[in-house]
Amino acid sequence: MNLVKIEIDVPETLLNFVDVKNVEYQKKIRELMVYILVKENKISYGKAAEILGLSKFELITDLGKMGIEYFDMEGSEAIEDVKTIENLME
Template sequence: MEYATIQITVPKDMKTYFTDNYSGESNEELERNALLLYPYVYKKVISHGRAAEILGIKKLDLIDLYDDMGFPYFDMDITDVMQDIQTFHSLKKIKP
C-alpha cells in the first residue's frame, strides 16, 4: 500500500495525539485513519468496502472495527427488527 502525507489543521492540544512515524502496523494508526474516513462512509460518499480498500483491510474487519468504536453497521433498534420479522412472516404466508 502506498502512503501520502497530508497536512491538517487541528487544535494545538490535539497535536500530541498524532505521530509522524506511521509504520502501518499500529492499531491506533488504523483506528485513526478509519475515523478520518468515517464521515465519508456515513454520508455515503464512499462505501465500507472502498474505505476498507483504502485502509488495506477486509470490509468485514472494518465493519468490526467501526462496531468496536461504537459505530454499528446496522442502525436498527429491536422494534425495527421485530417489525421486519413480522413483515417477513406475513409475506411468507401470502406466497403461493
C-alpha cells in the same frame, strides 16, 4: 490504490502526543477519516473496507468498537422487515 498527501491544521499541542512520522499513527488517522465518512453515510461499508484493506467483517467489528453501529434501525423495524421477507418468500 493511488495515495495523495493532504495538509491539515491542528493545534500545536497535539504534536506532543502524536508522532506524525509513525506509520501506525498515519494508519489510525486514515482509519478515523474513513470511519467518519461511513458514519455520515458518504461511503458504503464495502468501500470503506476496500480503502482500509479490511474484510467487511473486520470493518464492522472495528466500527462497533468505536461505537458506530452497523444496523441503525429499531428492533421493531427489523422484525417488520423479517416478516416482509417471509411473506415475499411464500
